[in-house]
Amino acid sequence: MSACxxxxxxxxxxxxxxHRAVMPQAWIETANPRTVHIAGEFIESNLGSAVExxxxxxxxxxxxxxxxxxxxVVVPSDTPVTIRATSADVVHGFxxxxxxxxxxxxxxxxxxxxxxxxxxxxxxxxxxEFCGLGHEGMWAKVKxxxxxxxxxxxxxxxRLTCVE
Amino acid sequence: xxxxxxxxxxxxxxxxxxxxxTAGLVVLSLIAGFLVLPYATPNSKLxxxxxxxxxxxxxxxxTAPSEQVAPTFKTSAVVMTSQMxxxxxxxxxxxxxxxxxxxxxxxxxxxxxxxxxxxxxxQPAAAVYKQxxxxxxxxxxxxxxxxxxxxxxxxxxxxxxxxxxYLPRQxxxxxxxxxxxxxxxxxxxxxxxxxxxxxxxxxxxxxxGAPWLEGQSAIYIKAQLQAFAGEHRRNDISEQMRNIARRxxxxxxxxxxxxxxxxx
Numbered sequence: 001m002s003a004c005x006x007x008x009x010x011x012x013x014x015x016x017x018x019h020r021a022v023m024p025q026a027w028i029e030t031a032n033p034r035t036v037h038i039a040g041e042f043i044e045s046n047l048g049s050a051v052e053x054x055x056x057x058x059x060x061x062x063x064x065x066x067x068x069x070x071x072x073v074v075v076p077s078d079t080p081v082t083i084r085a086t087s088a089d090v091v092h093g094f095x096x097x098x099x100x101x102x103x104x105x106x107x108x109x110x111x112x113x114x115x116x117x118x119x120x121x122x123x124x125x126x127x128x129e130f131c132g133l134g135h136e137g138m139w140a141k142v143k144x145x146x147x148x149x150x151x152x153x154x155x156x157x158x159r160l161t162c163v164e
Numbered sequence: 165x166x167x168x169x170x171x172x173x174x175x176x177x178x179x180x181x182x183x184x185x186t187a188g189l190v191v192l193s194l195i196a197g198f199l200v201l202p203y204a205t206p207n208s209k210l211x212x213x214x215x216x217x218x219x220x221x222x223x224x225x226x227t228a229p230s231e232q233v234a235p236t237f238k239t240s241a242v243v244m245t246s247q248m249x250x251x252x253x254x255x256x257x258x259x260x261x262x263x264x265x266x267x268x269x270x271x272x273x274x275x276x277x278x279x280x281x282x283x284x285x286x287q288p289a290a291a292v293y294k295q296x297x298x299x300x301x302x303x304x305x306x307x308x309x310x311x312x313x314x315x316x317x318x319x320x321x322x323x324x325x326x327x328x329x330y331l332p333r334q335x336x337x338x339x340x341x342x343x344x345x346x347x348x349x350x351x352x353x354x355x356x357x358x359x360x361x362x363x364x365x366x367x368x369x370x371x372x373g374a375p376w377l378e379g380q381s382a383i384y385i386k387a388q389l390q391a392f393a394g395e396h397r398r399n400d401i402s403e404q405m406r407n408i409a410r411r412x413x414x415x416x417x418x419x420x421x422x423x424x425x426x427x428x
Contacts (some may be wrong), residue, residue, distance in 0.1 A: 026201075026202065026205040026208060026219075027202075027205075027208065027219040027220075027225055028219075028222050028223070028224045028225065029224060029225050029226075030224045034243050034244070034245060035243060036402070037239065037240065037401045037402045038241050038243070041230065041232060042402075043232070043234075043235065043239070044235060044239055044402055044403060045232075045233045045234060045235035045236065045239075046232045046233045047402075050230075050233075058230075062402050064401075064402055064404055065363075065364070065371055065404075066359035066363060066364070067357070067359070067403070067404060067407035067408065068407075069402050069403045069404075069407060070403075071357065071403075071407050071410075071411075082207065088401070088402060114206060114207065132363060132369060133359070133360065133362070133363035133368045133369045134352060134359025134360055134363030134364065135359075136352075136354040136359070137352040137353065137354045137357060137358050137359030137360065137363075138357075138359060139357055140357070158233050159233050163410075164410075
């Protein structure tokens with residue numbers, strides 16, 4: 001009986017791991033929260049979605065008291081996307097509703113998530129870790145748009161956002 | 165019944181089997197965790213075997229250099245922490261007082277400050293220091309202020325901010341303590357992605373580098389919010405103020421400005 005239970009639990013863990021229901025980060029990268037705005041990949045002009053040489057998309061985002069930059073993230077559907085995000089001050093949460101994307105932005109470290117959005121649509125991206133008095137006002141939007149529409153946008157700009 | 169067989173002995177098959185099994189499991193896990201899985205991860209870009217082991221053990225990796233998009237305008241290069249701009253002494257305050265005589269044309273003490281300039285008395289030192297640095301570097305631009313800031317040295321800016329932080333806060337231009345705080349100031353508008361003003365600008369919390377707003381002129385506050393919203397002012401680090409101002413309605417901007425101006 002107990003062997004069955006253990007077997008079931010191990011099986012569930014393996015299934016969750018293989019199907020990316022849990023997303024442990026595979027390696028660690030660091031970023032100095034005090035100087036992210038001055039140099040490196042998280043400077044203001046480098047944030048947003050970038051198309052890589054292999055056709056995948058990298059989204060760079062920053063969490064700070066009390067907003068995400070960019071405020072609106074635009075990504076293509078059915079395309080491998082790598083999210084790279086960090087915090088400029090305290091621990092923030094990074095969650096995209098309607099998906100299993102959920103991690104934390106810890107100052108000093110870069111959160112890296114390989115994801116894929118199946119269908120176009122709109123999601124909210126609230127900070128899900130209490131980060132101070134303005135926490136409840138801290139969220140961003142994620143717009144998943146058609147692959148072709150994204151390619152049209154990407155031809156005009158090197159970093160894409162949907163901030164209005 | 166007592167057996168003569170020794171427990172911790174390789175001749176005890178239970179002992180050797182369980183120990184051997186555990187050791188085997190450890191070796192298997194090490195191979196899986198440190199060698200197989202690191203290479204199995206997509207985009208892991210691992211070099212040597214040693215890299216894979218270090219990476220799995222949690223040794224921070226250097227960010228792979230990628231092409232970056234440089235800003236088309238000057239952004240703030242001030243490193244902002246709650247300890248900024250560092251401890252000050254009375255000599256610094258004294259030097260700041262002398263330097264501040266040139267500022268008094270517009271930032272006069274008392275109630276004579278002009279409506280389009282901020283009151284500086286009692287401002288957190290970090291707030292004054294950051295704006296001076298940004299004016300000097302060109303991250304914030306103002307036809308009147310820029311020529312003054314360009315000639316300031318690093319020590320001048322520390323002294324000036326120490327002096328203004330040392331002064332007692334002045335009463336507002338039009339004190340009217342009876343006005344209730346509008347929602348945008350005390351609660352923000354969470355449904356529209358706007359945190360409350362008071363979560364950074366005093367009242368609730370003070371964020372490092374944020375100015376104190378109570379008693380400021382309504383004209384000045386409104387002009388700055390509109391400048392942030394319209395991307396005319398971009399020296400807020402990583403868009404922290406632009407993100408908020410562009411979400412505010414014209415009415416909310418008016419309410420916040422009027423409320424802060426009415427505070428004693």
